[in-house]
Amino acid sequence: MKINVKQMIAHIFLGVLTIVLLFPIIFAIANSFKTLEEATNHIWRFIPLNPTIKNYIHVFETLPFGRITWNTFLIAFTVTIFKSLTSIIAAYAFVFFDFKGKRLLYFTLISTMFIPFTVTMIPNYITVSALGLNDSIWGVALPQLADALGIFLLRQSMRTIPKSFIEVAKIEKVGHLRILSDILVPLVKPAIISTGIIFFINSWNEYVWPVLILKSKENYTLSLALQMFISAEGGTDFTVAMAVSVITMIVPLVLYLIFQRYIINTFALSGIKG
Amino acid sequence: MKKIKEDLFALLFILPSLTAFCFFMFWPLIRTVYLSFFDWNMIKPVKKFVGLQNYITLLQDDVTYKVLGNTILYILILLVVNFVLPYIVSFLLSFVIRKGKSFYKTAFFLPSVISLVVGSILYVWILNPVTGPVAMILRFFDMQLPIWSKSEGLVIWILSLITSWKVFGYNFIIVLGGVMGVSQEVIEAAKLDHIPNYKIFMQIVLPMSSSTGVYVLITTIVQGLQYVFTPIKVVTQGGPNYASSNLIYQSYHEAFTLYKTGEASAFSVMTMALFILLLVLEFKFVEKGVYYEN
Structure with missing residues (x-):
């Protein structure tokens, strides 16, 4: 009986935490389908009495939202492909090759995770402007073609594969690219998928760098469009702001819910150093 | 001969990442140090060399110290919510409850995949001092929600909580991974000796998963301060009177x-010097007692 009480208290604590964490999401979805009047008078109502999609229509009428969503997707897609490719081959080299200075090089690359973005933002801004990519989505993607976290996570996963696999392939004179595509990639597929999803979601949500580069509305990404609906006082377009929030978060949420097992497992491994 | 060929392959595989890092990480880093000795506004054709003057100006400015103080408060709050709390929750999940583990894992990680701009905008409405749902509950109890975005001190708490909404789940999953990674045999042996669960957690699990702990501790400080940037930028722009600015926001503010x-x-x-100092301190004092598996 004593154990049950303990468990109950634990569940109450965890339940409250769950509500605190999930409330904003439910709040946004519920209010995005209300009329402004209903939202103002019945903010606590979670299922709208007169559901409406007017807020969503309004968003697409006032802003080039199709274009904005496409920009966000295009940047995230490009960044994900490049980061995945560069991370996979780099991780492969760090795990299955021995060369002079390997540890130092690896440590140098990984330590960039701890460099604050403010240290690189001014020179990168100057570089991107000099290349004529200011106010272009390619200017947003360009500095993000490689990723230290990706190399780290994929290396963690590739380390679990016995080196003998690769040695046998080498004796059989199979080329490295073949080893990589035919043996290694299938074996670490879950890690590749989850790092890919993480790259995509992070780029989709990115704010700091795009806000410096993108100026005109038709080049905006979702995060930038969203900030137009924000001020410390709130503003008046409450239900519209909720609709924009829902549009922005729906893609990462769906991706997460589909691939959650992969993602959680990959992150659970990331803290265990080696 | 074969060895050289192998080395060449390795280099070829690392080269794409290395090139990207050189152009957009290492070279900018050197360039930022170089620029810090000049008086410039990014547009003027000539940069004027001023030696250490920029550093002296900053060190003599009261705002710098205010921002540094804010940064320390941000770090402390972020550590309690995103370092201590994940351990408590991990303890409950791995030692106390039996059912619902995967539900909690899924639910807690959910906000981590959502943009902090979304988080900021939602909390601005939820915590609106007049019309927000929280203000309504408080009014029911005859209390009032202060205008937090204009209150020194309080504003840092709220912005830290908005940031934690996103960071908590991510840190929790990593901490739980470390806690679950501790050998079950050791724990079972301790249980047979009737050692209470919380003691097993404090004296066995924590020390044995300390490499994870150190990792989470550092990322909470280093990444946390950068994450806070977004709510500062979209909600307060560092105000009122620099009361919510931190080191990261302040450099952005000066630059753009x-x-x-x-x-x-x-x-x-x-800022980077401070981060490096933290890393060195960590290696010197914490890392010594850290237990690494394999």
Whole structure:
């Protein structure tokens, strides 16, 4: 009986935490389908009495939202492909090759995770402007073609594969690219998928760098469009702001819910150093 | 001969990442240090060399110390919510409850995949002092929600909580991974000796998963301060009167609002120096007692 009480208290604590964490999401979805009047008078109502999609229509009428969503997707897609490719081959080299200075090089690359973005933002801004990519989505993607976290996570996963696999392939004179595509990639597929999803979601949500580069509305990404609906006082377009929030978060949420097992497992491994 | 060929392959595989890092990480880093010795506004054709003047100006400015103080408060709050709390929750999940583990894992990680701009906008409405749902509950109890975005001190708490909404789940999953990674045999042996669960957690699980702990501790400080940037930028812009600014926001503010490129560079160099100091301290004092598996 004593154990049950303990468990109950634990569940109450965890339940409250769950509500605190999930409330904003439910709040946004519920209010995005209300009329402004209903939202103002019945903010606590979670299922709208007169559901409406007017807020969503309004968003697409006032802003080039199709274009904005496409920009966000295009940047995230490009960044994900490049980061995945560069991370996979780099991780492969760090795990299955021995060369002079390997540890130092690896440590140098990984330590960039701890460099604050403010240290690189001014020179990168100057570089991107000099290349004529200011106010272009390619200017947003360009500095993000490689990723230290990706190399780290994929290396963690590739380390679990016995080196003998690769040695046998080498004796059989199979080329490295073949080893990589035919043996290694299938074996670490879950890690590749989850790092890919993480790259995509992070780029989709990115704010700091795009806000410096993108100026005109038709080049905006979702995060930038969203900030137009924000001020410390709130503003008046409450239900519209909720609709924009829902549009922005729906893609990462769906991706997460589909691939959650992969993602959680990959992150659970990331803290265990080696 | 074969060895050289192998080395060449390795280099070829690392080269794409290395090139990207050189152009957009290492070279900018050197350039920022260089720019910190100049008076410039990113537009003027000539940069004027001023030596250490930018650093001196910053060190004599009261705002710098205010921002540093804010940064420390941000770090402390972020550590309690995103370092201590994940351990408590991990303990409950691995030692106390039996059912619902995967539900909690899924639910807690959910906000981590959502943009902090979304988080900021939602909390601005939820915590609106007049019309927000929280203000309504408080009014029911005859209490009032202060105008937090204009209150020194309080504003840092709220912005830290908005940031934690996103960071908590991510840190929790990593901490739980470390806690679950501890050998079950050791724990079972301790249980047979009737050692209470919380003691097993404190004296066995924590020390044995300390490499994870150190990792989470550092990322909470280093990444946390950068994550806070977003709510600061979209909600308060560092105000009122620099009360919510931190080191990261301040360098951004100097660079892209005031266009003081030199001072902004000096500021970010000092921020990085502080981060490096934290890393060194960590290696010197914490790492010694850390237990690594394999």
